Amino acid sequence: MKLQEILQRLQIANLNEMQTAVLEQYNPEKDFILHSPTGTGKTLAFTLLLERHLRKDIPGTQSMILVPTRELALQIEQVLKKVHVGFKVTCVYGGNDTKVERNKLRESPALLIGTPGRLMYHIERNHVNINDVHTIILDEFDKSLEFGFEGQMRYILGQMNHIGRTIMTSATKMSEIPDFARIHSPVIVDFSGDGDSKPKISVKKIISPSQHKLKNLLRILSKNGEKKTIIFCNHRDAVDHISSLLEEYEVTHDLFHGGLEQPDRELALLKFRNNSNRILVTTDLAARGLDIPEVETIIHYQLPYKEDAFIHRNGRTARMQSSGEVFVILKPEEDYPYLPVDSETLHLDDEDYTLPTNSAFATLYITGGKKDKINKVDIVGFLLNLPDIKKEDIGLIEVKEKESFVAVNRDVVLGIIKIANNLKIKGKKVRIGRT
Structure with missing residues (x-):
């Protein structure tokens, strides 16, 4: 594993204590449970563990990651893509277009992330080839149970006949792990009571x-x-x-x-x-x-x-x-x-107050994204070529599949919209508006 290269891509200097302990104590031959509070970096921890199991010569889906929310699925997708360069990563979740997801699944992803209901939907319809899945990750497993996903998870895990290992993460300790999770004699790394990890x-x-x-x-x-x-x-x-x-x-x-x-x-x-x-x-x-x-x-x-x-x-x-x-x-x-x-x-009842002012930034959308080969550098260059736009006027940029979003100084928002609409980025004519 080229750990330093991965950390550089993620713009992280070093692993924290919990992540280091996970890498040191993990046994590839055993199931694994990680207890650690919210915000301590569990996603990166289990993502790095997958490095030990992914193989380029397996054409099918090798690992499936079950998560309780759409937002968490999308967040994990971004981390996996930065860590496991060269492996196809696909994310499916409720509320997304099932036809678009089905098309993405025609070529099996090495790593498949999803909410339990949507994963079950694709497995039932044979959109996913699960024969090569060797590693299951149950992320925020306690939350998935709390959200009522036991039935869907029970079905999904019941279809997996060739699982080599299950990796489970949870922000809290669980007094009892349901049998359907099929976790036996696991290695447990427990940071749930660690004083240094607590907020x-x-x-x-x-x-x-x-x-x-x-x-x-x-x-x-x-x-x-x-x-x-x-x-x-x-x-x-x-x-x-x-x-x-x-x-x-x-x-x-x-x-x-x-x-x-x-x-x-x-x-x-x-x-x-x-x-x-x-x-x-x-x-x-x-x-x-x-x-x-x-x-x-x-x-x-x-x-x-x-x-x-x-x-x-x-x-x-x-x-x-x-x-x-x-x-x-x-x-x-x-x-x-x-x-x-x-x-x-x-005691605030007698205090005078002044309502908070707006942020200095506002968000613009641009009708172009990854599918148009547009990246952050392209957007920065496009904006800086407009009259009176300075580097400090541009904030965080997020590029999605078909659109992009950029934070810009509120004072220049109307000027950008007026001037930049229907101009081209990477040869694509784009529309720009305020969110």
């Missing part, structure tokens, strides 16, 4: 009657200033309600929950990643498995019923041993035993 978080409580919760939320956002913040609610309806209230106060934000169409969910996360939006209102769907870097603040507008959910929500901040701040808005009658006893109580 360094300060929890602050705000006691607030129901009628004052929104005002206190706005006060917290005011205190945060430009910090990247996730606001958690328990249900989709609550997310929609809080989003509507924030719109009334002209607080720029995005929302994210399972009731949204997949493109809308992906766009909300993209804008949050590229800093054109610093506030995300969401359900627990965003609590695990997503790559949302540099989140500085978590606000629990509603607290979850279980401690595990509280821990996973907080895991969105203070990732990879950094520190984070957590605010909990409680009604006077509410009592949650899992809250830290030393949590500081803040």
